Amino acid sequence: MTDKQATLVRERTRASRADDRDREARRYWGTTEPPTDKAEFFSAVTAPAADGDSDAKVATIRMYGPIDSWGGWWGISTEDIGRVLDSLPESVEQIVLRINSPGGEVWEAMAIQNMLAAHRASVVAVVDGLAASAASFIAASCAETVMSPGSMMMIHSPSSITWGNAREMRKTAAFLDTVERSMVEVYDAKAGARDWAPLLAEETWLTATETVELGLADRTGVVPDAGTATTVGTEDDVEIAIVPVEPDDDTEADARIRAAAASARAAAPKPPSSSEPGDTNQKEKLPMSDTIKAGLIERLGVKDADISDEELLAALDETLEEQADPTETPAARALPKGFTAIDETVLASLQENARLGAEARTEQERTRRDGIVKDALREGRISAASSAAIRAQLDTNEAGTVALLATLPKNTAVPVTEIGRADDITDSDAALYAAAWGDESKED
Template identity: 60%
Template sequence: MRTTPNPTNRYWGNNALPKTKAEFFNAVTTPLPGGEGTIATIRMYGPIDSWGGYWGISTKDIGEVLDALPDSVTQIILRINSPGGEVFEGVSILNMLRAHKATITAVVDGLAASAASFIAAGCDDTVMSPGTQMMIHSPSGFTWGNAAELRKDADVLDSIEASIVEIYTEKAGDQGWTALLAAETWLTAAESVELGIADRIAVIPDAGESTTVGEEDPILILPIEVEDSAEAVAAARVAPIRAKAAAAATNLPSSTEPDEPNRKENAVAYSDLTAGLRERLGVNNAAVTDDELLEALDETLAERAEPTIPAAPEGTVLVDAAVWEDVQAKAQLGAAARAEQESTRRDGIIRAAIEEGRISPANQEIWRAQLDKDETGTTAQIATLAKNATLLGEIGRSDEIGDADTALYSNVYPAAKKES
C-alpha cells in the first residue's frame, strides 16, 4: 500500500505486459429485452496505480468506465483480484464508486490486498468467492532525508492509517485495527466474514458477455490468399452465370410430339438472357455461340476486376498511421520510464553502500559511473567491501604525530591528510 508512485517496484515485474487492457480491466452490461442493461460488471484485475495504462488501474480508468455505462444501470458488480497499490488512488476509486447512483457489490475473485481491501470493504455489499483472501497492513512509503524529515513522514503515515481504519471501522466496527494492520494480517474468506470486513461467501455470476469500454481500434492483419487474383475474382463472378446458362440450355424445346410439351417459356427466358448479355458486352453477332459469349464475358470481367493489393509477407501487420504514431509515442514513454527506473534503482545501490560504510560519499560518483558500465560486476565488488570501514566524519587529530605514525595512519585511512 504505497502513498506515492514508486517506479522501481512495478506490479508486473519482469513478466510480459498484457497485450490489451481488457486482460485485467473492463466493464460489461447485461441487456434487457428492451435493449438496455441494469447490471454492469467492472473487472479490477491488477494493481492500483495512478499511472494507469498498462501499469495498473487508475482513478481516471474507473471514471471513464463509469461515464460510459448506460443510465439504466442500477447495480455494479466490482470483481477484484488485486495486490493493492497507491493509497490515495484507492480512496479516490472507492469514493467515485460510492458517488455513483448504482449500488456497488464488491466480489473478491482471488485476492484483495492492501488498498484493494479497503475498496472491497467500503462497498455496499462485500462478497468473498470461495478460496479467496484479504490482506490488510499499515501504509508504507519511501523517504530520504534527515531525522526531522523522517519523523514528519512517520506522522503522515500514522494519519493515513487513521483514514484507512475509518473505512474498516465503518464496515466492521472496532476490531483493534491498528494491531491487525501492523501485523500484516492475511484473512481467508471465512475469517474475513467473521471479522466483519466482508458480508458473505458466495459465487456471484457475471453481468454478461465481455466487451471492453474504450477499447482502441483493433490492428488488422492482412492474410495471404493464393487465389486472390484478378483471374480468380473473374472466375468467381462468371461461375453462377455459367451455371444458369447451362441450366437454361438443357431446357430448350426438342420435340412437339404428343405427350411431350414444348417448353416455350424456357426458350424465351434463354433468348432474353443471351440477348441481354450480347447488349451489355457489345457483341453485335446474333449468331454468337454460348462459348464465345462466355469468353467475351470472362474478358470483360477480367478487365473490370479491381486491382488486388499485393499480399503482405507473413507476419506483417498493417495499421492505421495515427494508431502507429500513438504506439510509437507510448513506446517512447515506456522507454523513458524504464530508464528512470534503472537510474533510481542504481542510485539506491550506491546509497545503501554509503549507509553501510562500504564506500565513501566522496567516491559515490565514481562508483555510480562504474555501476552504469557493469552493474553485475560492480555490485559484486561492493559486496566484498567491509561494512563500516568508511568514516563519515572527522574523529580527531594531533599535531604530534610522528613520521612512523603518519605512515601507519595513511595506510589505514588513505583519504586523510596529515595536519602540520
C-alpha cells in the same frame, strides 16, 4: 582491495542497479510480468435485466490488476474507472465490481472507492481471488462485499521509502501513521470500530470466511456476471469501452459487439495514458512548417508573405466559417440534415492541407521523441544498446516511458561525466623533455 575484488564489487553494483530499475518498471506488479494489453486485467460489460427489458440494468467491471496512478500497463487508475463510469448507460442500476488485485497506491484506491460511492448505481464488490492492501478498502467500502469461494483479503500498515536524517525519517513515520488512520476509517465504516493496529502491523491474511467474521465482507458466495465478458481495446492504445450484450443468437450478438466496439473506439476521447501529475511534454507552441505555411498562403490568397502563424490560422478559420455557412438555395435545402455542400476544389485543398498537417505533426513527434532518447543517452541514463528499445517504447507509451526514464539515475548506464583533463598539450620534443627531466638551460 585486489583488482579481482574491485571487479566483483562493480559487477554486483551494476546488478543491483539493474534490479532496482526492473522493480521500478514493474512497480506494483511485483514478480508478475506486466501484460502488454490493458484488456488482460481491466474490462467492463453491461447486460439487460433478466426479465427481458432491453435496457441494461447491470454492469460488470473487472479489476484484475494493481492500482496505479500511472495507468497504462502499470495498473488501473482513477482515469480508467472514470471512463468506464462515464460510459455506463443511464439504465444501469447495479455495478458488479470484480476484484483480484495486489493493491497499489493508497490515494488512487481512495479516489476509486469514492468515485464508485458517488455513482448513481449500487455497487457490489466481489472478491474473485485477492483483495490485498489498497484493494481491500475498495472492496470494503462498497454497498455489499461478497467473498467468492477460496478468495482472500489482506490488510497491512501503509509503507513508504524515504531517505534523509533522523528528522526526515520521523516525519515520514508520522505521515504513515496519518495514512493508516485514514485507512482505519474505511474499515470502521464497514466492520465497526475495533483495534485495527495489531492486525495491520502483522500484515493479516484472511480467508473468505474470516473476512466475513471480521466484518470486512458481508457474505461468501458466487455472484454471476452481467453477461458474456466483452472487452474493447487494442495493443497500441488502451481503451476501455462499455459494450451492451443481449441474449440472442451467437452470430448476431457477435456482429453487434463488433459494431459497438468500432463505434466506441471512434467516439472515445484519447486522454493521456497516465494520470501522473504534471504537464504534458509539449511545453511551447509548435512552429508551423515552411511547407504548410507556404501552401496556406497560396491557397488562401494571402498577399503578406511575412504574415505570422497566428494571423494565417485566423485567416484560415475565417475562410472555413464562410464556407460552412452556405446560402439557403433549393440545392442546399435538398441536402439531408447535417450535410453541407462544398466546392470540389475547396475540398481537395482542405484535404491536402490536412495531409500536410498530419505529416508535419508526425515529423514533430518523431523529432521530439528522438530528442528524449538523445537526452537520456547524453545524461548516461541508458546505454546505446537499449536506445532502440526505449525509442520504440516511446511510440507506444510516451508518458509512461518518460516517467520511467526520469527514475533512472544519471551517469550509471554509461559514465558521461568528465573525470579529468590534460592541459598544455604539446608535441615538442624539447617541451616533453623539460616536463620529464627539467629545463637544462636553467641549470647553473
